[in-house]
Amino acid sequence: xxxxxxxxxxxxxxxxxxxxxxxxxxxxxxxxxxxxxxxxxxxxxxxxxxxxxxxxxxxxxxxxxxxxxxxxxxxxxxxxxxxxxxxxxxxxxxxxxxxxxxxxxxxxxxxxxxxxxxxxxxxxxxxxxxxxxxxxxxxxxxxxxxxxxxxxxxxxxxxxxxxxxxxxxxxxxxxxxxxxxxxxxxxxxxxxxxxxxxxxxxxxxxxxxxxxxxxxxxxxxxxxxxxxxxxxxxxxxxxxxxxxxxxxxxxxxxxxxxxxxxxxxxxxxxx
Amino acid sequence: xxxxxxxxxxxxxxxxxxxxxxxxxxxxxxxxxxxxxxxxxxxxxxxxxxxxxxxxxxxxxxxxxxxxxxxxxxxxxxxxxxxxxxxxxxxxxxxxxxxxxxxxxxxxxxxxxxxxxxxxxxxxxxxxxxxxxxxxxxxxxxxxxxxxxxxxxxxxxxxxxxxxxxxxxxxxxxxxxxxxxxxxxxxxxxxxxxxxxxxxxxxxxxxx
Numbered sequence: 001x002x003x004x005x006x007x008x009x010x011x012x013x014x015x016x017x018x019x020x021x022x023x024x025x026x027x028x029x030x031x032x033x034x035x036x037x038x039x040x041x042x043x044x045x046x047x048x049x050x051x052x053x054x055x056x057x058x059x060x061x062x063x064x065x066x067x068x069x070x071x072x073x074x075x076x077x078x079x080x081x082x083x084x085x086x087x088x089x090x091x092x093x094x095x096x097x098x099x100x101x102x103x104x105x106x107x108x109x110x111x112x113x114x115x116x117x118x119x120x121x122x123x124x125x126x127x128x129x130x131x132x133x134x135x136x137x138x139x140x141x142x143x144x145x146x147x148x149x150x151x152x153x154x155x156x157x158x159x160x161x162x163x164x165x166x167x168x169x170x171x172x173x174x175x176x177x178x179x180x181x182x183x184x185x186x187x188x189x190x191x192x193x194x195x196x197x198x199x200x201x202x203x204x205x206x207x208x209x210x211x212x213x214x215x216x217x218x219x220x221x222x223x224x225x226x227x228x229x230x231x232x233x234x235x236x237x238x239x240x241x242x243x244x245x246x247x248x249x250x251x252x253x254x255x256x257x258x259x260x261x262x263x264x265x266x267x268x269x270x271x
Numbered sequence: 272x273x274x275x276x277x278x279x280x281x282x283x284x285x286x287x288x289x290x291x292x293x294x295x296x297x298x299x300x301x302x303x304x305x306x307x308x309x310x311x312x313x314x315x316x317x318x319x320x321x322x323x324x325x326x327x328x329x330x331x332x333x334x335x336x337x338x339x340x341x342x343x344x345x346x347x348x349x350x351x352x353x354x355x356x357x358x359x360x361x362x363x364x365x366x367x368x369x370x371x372x373x374x375x376x377x378x379x380x381x382x383x384x385x386x387x388x389x390x391x392x393x394x395x396x397x398x399x400x401x402x403x404x405x406x407x408x409x410x411x412x413x414x415x416x417x418x419x420x421x422x423x424x425x426x427x428x429x430x431x432x433x434x435x436x437x438x439x440x441x442x443x444x445x446x447x448x449x450x451x452x453x454x455x456x457x458x459x460x461x462x463x464x465x466x467x468x469x470x471x472x473x474x475x476x477x478x479x
Contacts (some may be wrong), residue, residue: 207413
């Protein structure tokens with residue numbers, strides 16, 4: 001007869017789970033405490049995603065609920081632009097996780113598993129975080145949250161210079177079968193984008209009465225979610241930082257060439 | 272003579288800044304024309320607008336093509352790319368040689384449009400290199416194109432000599448098909464020019 005280990009008791013499962021949980025919480029908090037710029041939100045998301053599954057297995061509904069929210073929140077933060085609100089929400093998340101760690105030290109999880117939810121200001125923090133998620137302007141989400149589907153892309157080029165638009169068409173690699181549409185100003189960009197729902201939008205930085213960053217925000221506020229690429233020869237660091245903060249997925253430096261466009265489109269396809 | 276005075280060390284730094292800026296611009300021009308471009312070490316001058324006009328057109332007869340952009344941010348003023356007008360026609364012809372489908376277009380109007388975009392690329396490349404080196408943020412407006420004599424261009428742009436300082440970066444570009452004499456002109460208020468000098472001074476101190 002093959003030897004079979006007896007199934008673990010709930011107490012034994014809890015013991016393993018508690019050890020893992022302490023390690024997971026510690027890794028997540030360490031990363032969060034590195035600050036909004038250095039934090040590895042993917043790691044935080046993974047730790048709480050695993051915690052969520054474990055909490056369900058050992059029947060800890062309050063922790064299951066909490067972990068699901070924190071995991072979702074970490075994923076959400078990854079897509080938030082690195083602006084003032086990002087810092088504020090990062091601090092909230094850090095405080096929430098730190099509170100959980102502190103409470104777990106005061107009252108071991110195994111004791112909490114008797115069925116009573118811990119007494120801690122968790123609900124307030126969760127409410128605050130969920131409200132923030134609802135309040136957040138979708139325009140602040142990364143335009144690259146959704147990778148374009150494989151295949152020919154619908155591309156919109158927004159530039160007031162007809163030369164620039166023409167050079168883009170001349171240098172666009174033909175092998176992808178991509179379709180290019182053009183607009184020369186903000187109003188035209190919105191009109192064409194609503195009509196074709198582009199996968200990728202190349203936006204000139206300097207436009208009469210507008211700029212590429214504002215147009216990207218307008219497109220997203222209109223419910224469109226294209227991957228936005230800044231099209232400029234002005235590659236000074238301050239401009240690149242602004243584009244990154246505004247959620248641009250990349251920069252195509254003028255003058256464009258076939259190689260440069262191909263590299264950007266490859267990066268877009270890889271997310 | 273301008274109200275902003277500079278020493279040899281400052282001029283040396285400005286020349287290097289100009290060299291880096293022009294080099295980046297030349298790299299972009301090389302990509303546009305699909306041919307190598309050699310640049311001579313630029314000559315940098317800080318002078319009054321009137322002196323700048325005389326430097327740009329010593330004979331007083333040649334017409335210049337000018338792409339200019341307003342600067343804002345930490346360095347308000349104007350920046351312009353100036354080329355002899357005859358050279359821009361030839362440059363445009365070089366560009367056409369790449370097979371762009373332009374035969375149905377009004378070539379003269381398109382030449383101005385194309386030169387505006389080329390000027391925009393060269394100015395942006397140059398100013399972004401200089402901004403990063405100086406640690407200043409410089410925004411530029413949409414570009415405009417004009418053809419006129421240097422005196423007219425500078426008069427249109429500048430106020431009284433005492434209030435404005437011209438920073439000229441002259442260079443000689445050698446391409447396979449032709450040579451070009453080009454100048455980047457920064458027209459700054461006295462306050463803005465002094466800010467440049469403070470940034471240059473900081474670079475000198477950092478290097479010591």
